[in-house]
Amino acid sequence: MKKYLFFILALCSIAMAPAQTKIGGVVLPNSLNYGNNSLVLNGAGVREKLWIDLYAGGLYLSDKTSDANTILMANKPMAIKLHIISKLITSDKMLDAVNEGFENSTNGNTSHISEEIKKFQNLFKEEIKKNDVFDLIYNPGKGVIVLKNGEEKGIIKGEEFKKALFGIWLANRPADDDLKEAMLGKS
Template identity: 35%
Template sequence: MKTKFLFIFTLFSSFLSLGQTTKVSNITLQQYINIEGRKMELNGAGVRTKYLFPVYVSSLYLQDKSSNPNEVLYNIDHKIVQVDIISSLITKEQFKESVKEGLEYFRESSDIDHEIDMFLSVIKDEVVLGDKFQFVAEDSVCKIFKNNKELIVIDGKKFQKALFSIWLGNKPIDDNLKDEMLGKI
């Protein structure tokens, strides 16, 4: 009887945890998401502001939580950064410029110009309030999604690390956002 109770309790708890959400600046983030059969847990999330205006919510999903940025960048092969646009002031050009700015540090130190150009070339449609981008790392591959539609697959560990370093690297786009994504705040 005790074993049956534990099984039912565990099953019930699992269903409850799958429905949990976190709200960040009016964006509802799922506690768990499944990407290609892999269950990923929300590690942390925060709001990116520019000139005092909130621009997007950025969240990090991992299979196992981590607050160590080097571990996330260099040792964890499966990770997701999700960017939810929360401002109608951001444009396609501003979004592309922000990514280019974030990757500039790595452009000088490695040969990822081709991958950066490939990535920027797929941002063709206007970026609008409510858009959701997902940057999905799987081993050496990085898949870019916009509103659940795959835009491009880029193979290259250097590009993948550079892209995720925008938020989690030694020179992140926003130190507070980095800490929030790593669950430190």
């Protein structure tokens, strides 16, 4: 009888596994549904600069992988969720970081996506506050859908733009090496 009770308790604890991941003092869901796409949390971490936690970031994919190049080259649904955890993040600082990220992601070759980058920059001109949440959702054929606190702010078309955008966190010169490793599920 004790064996059966232990077995039932073990099954219940597996079934009640957390549907969320706590990182950087905030909670990220372990799965997301965007339209017809179900995505799972591939990995999550914290963007840190000068020992200050700036935001928690999670990478969501349809199939988990730890290969950054596979993710960047894939024309599949995916998303990055950014949860701002510092009062130090402002729109200007976010724009500076995004601009630097695009330069690093593309090895300085942004001319072919300059119009898309301008559209993306315009989406971050509104004030950014602690606890704001940004969802950057790539939907093949539609583009990158940008949500702020669940509200759609705009769509930027193009797979090349998606590669450069996701490259900010996953390319050879990412915004934060530790965050890249965490998003790839390696830490």
